[in-house]
Amino acid sequence: MTQAEAPTRISPLTLDRAGASAWVIEGIYRPRAHLGDFTPAGTVSLRLGQAGGQLIVTSS
Secondary structure: OOOOOOOOEEEEEEEOOOOOEEEEEEEEOOOOHHHOOOOOOOEEEEEEEEEOOEEEEEEO
16 A cells, blocks of 8 residues: 555635635546556646635535
8 A cells, every 4th residue: 555645736725814714725636546546537626715614615
């Protein structure tokens, strides 16, 4: 078993004094890695947003 690969980029999009924030995390998508096949199938990004006690996650 190999060690998980780190995300290629983690970037803050917004941050304000009230504590609301938004982040984007980008990495390489390896859909069959759990089977031992580490062939990349493109990149994926997750956008995380937090405001008012709610977490919003979107992917592309």
